[in-house]
Amino acid sequence: MDLLMDLISSTNLLLLLLMMMMMMMMMKMFLWFLVLLTLLVPGSPKAEAAVSPLILRHRPLLLHLDQEFFLQLRGAHGLSWSAAGSDVLSSSPRSTVAQREEKEATQKTRRSEESPISLDLTFHLLREVLEMARAEQVAQQEVRANRRLMDVFGK
Amino acid sequence: MSPTLRAHLFFVLISLSLKMGLSRYVEDINSSDGLYSLLSMEKKRDSEDFVYRRPLRCMDMLATDGHFTFVASRPQLACATFIIAEPSEVISLELSDVSIDCSAGDFIKTFDGWVLKGEKFPSSEDHQLPVRQRYRDFCSNPETETTSRSSQNVAMVFFRLQTPGSGFTLSVKKLHNLFPCNIMSQNPEGDFTMVIPHQRRNCSFSIIYPVEIKLTGLSLGEAKRNDLIPQYRRHSHHPLILRIQSVSDVISCHIHKQLWSGCSGSGDYVELLGGNGVDTSRMYPVADLCYSLRGLAQMKIGCDNSVVRLVSSGNYINQVSFQYRLLDHHELPKSQENSLDNFCTVE
Numbered sequence: 001m002d003l004l005m006d007l008i009s010s011t012n013l014l015l016l017l018l019m020m021m022m023m024m025m026m027m028k029m030f031l032w033f034l035v036l037l038t039l040l041v042p043g044s045p046k047a048e049a050a051v052s053p054l055i056l057r058h059r060p061l062l063l064h065l066d067q068e069f070f071l072q073l074r075g076a077h078g079l080s081w082s083a084a085g086s087d088v089l090s091s092s093p094r095s096t097v098a099q100r101e102e103k104e105a106t107q108k109t110r111r112s113e114e115s116p117i118s119l120d121l122t123f124h125l126l127r128e129v130l131e132m133a134r135a136e137q138v139a140q141q142e143v144r145a146n147r148r149l150m151d152v153f154g155k
Numbered sequence: 156m157s158p159t160l161r162a163h164l165f166f167v168l169i170s171l172s173l174k175m176g177l178s179r180y181v182e183d184i185n186s187s188d189g190l191y192s193l194l195s196m197e198k199k200r201d202s203e204d205f206v207y208r209r210p211l212r213c214m215d216m217l218a219t220d221g222h223f224t225f226v227a228s229r230p231q232l233a234c235a236t237f238i239i240a241e242p243s244e245v246i247s248l249e250l251s252d253v254s255i256d257c258s259a260g261d262f263i264k265t266f267d268g269w270v271l272k273g274e275k276f277p278s279s280e281d282h283q284l285p286v287r288q289r290y291r292d293f294c295s296n297p298e299t300e301t302t303s304r305s306s307q308n309v310a311m312v313f314f315r316l317q318t319p320g321s322g323f324t325l326s327v328k329k330l331h332n333l334f335p336c337n338i339m340s341q342n343p344e345g346d347f348t349m350v351i352p353h354q355r356r357n358c359s360f361s362i363i364y365p366v367e368i369k370l371t372g373l374s375l376g377e378a379k380r381n382d383l384i385p386q387y388r389r390h391s392h393h394p395l396i397l398r399i400q401s402v403s404d405v406i407s408c409h410i411h412k413q414l415w416s417g418c419s420g421s422g423d424y425v426e427l428l429g430g431n432g433v434d435t436s437r438m439y440p441v442a443d444l445c446y447s448l449r450g451l452a453q454m455k456i457g458c459d460n461s462v463v464r465l466v467s468s469g470n471y472i473n474q475v476s477f478q479y480r481l482l483d484h485h486e487l488p489k490s491q492e493n494s495l496d497n498f499c500t501v502e
Contacts, residue, residue: 118273119214119235123363123431123459126237126271130363133218133239134341140207140219147205 211236217327218341224252225314226322232315237269240308240329242338242347242360248310249326250293250301255316257294263323265291265303266311269339274434277307277337281357281435281464304330307337339363343481348372348474355469359428359435362461365482368427369453372476373444376423376468422468425475429458438462455482 207221213234217223225234240246248265255261267289269276279286283306291303303310312325334350336358343364351358362368424445430438442454467473 118270119233120272126363129214129216129237130218130239130341133216133237137218140221144205 211325220328222324222326224322224324225316227316227319229319230317232317234314234316236312236314236325238305238310238312238327239339239341242308242340243332243335244308244329245332246305246308246310247328247330248303248305248312249328251324251326253293253297253301253323255294255314255321255323256318257297259317261294261314261316261318261321263293263312263314265293266313267291267303267305268307268337269309269311269433271433274432274437276309276339276361276433276435277359278434278436281337281359282306283356307339308332308335309339337361340479344479346371346476346478348476349463349465350472350474351465351467352472353469354467357464357466359465360463360477361433361435362479363433363459364461365455365457365459366461366479367453367455367482367486368461368463369478370425370444370463370475371478372474373425373446374472374474375425375444375446376471376473422466423471423473424466426464426466427454427456428462428464429456429460430462431459433460435462435464455486457482457486 207219209221209223211223211225213225213231214236215223216237216239218239223236238246238248250263253263255263267284268282275282275286275289282289291300293300314323316322334352334354336349336351336356338347338349338358338360340347340360340362343362343366347360349358349360424443426440426444427442428435428438429441432438438458438460441456442452444452461479463475463477465473465475
């Protein structure tokens with residue numbers, strides 16, 4: 001008798017578990033139906049109004065679903081579906097990437113704008129090095145002229 | 156040996172030697188092609204492949220084409236290379252064999268112009284690019300930021316290498332510039348003609364010496380005749396040079412600019428500037444010319460930097476010709492001991 005009672009209770013438990021699982025599956029299917037409804041009928045304000053509170057309430061679940069949705073439909077329908085799917089739900093991963101790229105670009109711009117070392121060189125020293133450079137230039141011009149002469153007259 | 160036989164032998168020997176002499180003469184005739192080769196344009200050796208190379212110093216000035224290699228023997232935290240070309244040339248720079256550690260703080264930056272004591276030449280007013288575009292940082296993009304070209308005849312490279320053994324090679328090449336604008340003179344003496352053809356821009360010719368400047372020719376806008384009514388007659392006591400800052404012998408370079416109106420109302424004019432920096436926007440005007448010039452106008456500017464600046468509205472073809480020479484020591488005013496008077500003078 002006890003055994004029978006145990007069996008009945010365990011069967012009840014199993015049934016209960018099965019029912020819970022079925023309910024969860026039905027809930028999932030219902031949510032999918034809602035998402036599909038909003039996708040297929042985008043211009044319907046009533047549909048969007050009906051969907052939006054539900055979506056907000058189930059945002060974490062929908063985010064998870066979005067990833068699955070994104071992955072599952074991308075191969076079949078290409079980028080259009082995946083783009084549409086991500087528009088409905090939060091696009092925080094994309095904004096993070098964009099923000100990071102913008103930050104890097106700003107850092108690069110700032111780096112290039114930074115003024116480098118400015119020499120506190122007096123005009124006297126500047127003229128000295130300028131005269132050395134001019135002497136070097138004159139010497140190089142003479143070398144080139146001599147080389148041309150050697151090319152013409154030499155063998 | 157009988158004398159006859161000996162004579163015959165000598166005759167044969169002489170004949171043989173004569174033939175050899177003739178051979179040499181023939182060789183000489185043949186070698187006259189060597190003389191002809193002087194007129195020939197055919198090169199015996201190609202000298203165009205020759206490229207000047209030398210090590211680059213931490214503080215250096217380059218005025219010639221070539222490859223210049225810098226290798227740090229010890230940490231070099233503040234190095235700069237000035238590059239200058241002829242007035243009618245621009246400078247092309249290329250970095251190669253770069254071995255630096257950007258993540259550790261090393262950098263190599265090129266600048267379109269010169270930077271000296273915080274002042275830039277050309278000034279921001281005279282350069283067509285904003286300041287940030289005039290700097291090129293190798294570390295920001297090592298693949299693309301290896302080449303740069305200057306807008307005028309001066310350029311600069313700043314670099315910092317903290318690791319001994321790191322280095323790079325800088326290749327300098329000069330290219331012809333058809334309408335030079337913003338020129339730094341290499342020499343304290345010379346002459347130049349600056350032309351701005353229908354461009355709305357300002358061009359400066361900078362001489363980092365105390366010089367006497369003689370304007371030998373000036374053609375501004377439609378003012379081709381001297382009988383035009385000047386717009387600023389009330390400020391002028393001289394038909395050619397409309398306004399001179401002062402007629403006294405000694406003028407300090409630290410005079411205030413707010414009293415100077417000059418030719419600022421007209422779109423095309425030439426101004427002579429003097430100062431102790433390279434930034435023309437911070438220099439003091441000593442003379443303005445708003446109308447075309449016939450004859451000479453000269454001025455001695457005893458400043459570290461003397462500039463002829465041509466301002467153009469873009470409506471006309473403006474041209475200014477001038478000569479300049481270094482002031483002698485006796486032409487420079489003697490600085491009084493224990494005095495703070497500035498030695499920058501204008502006569």
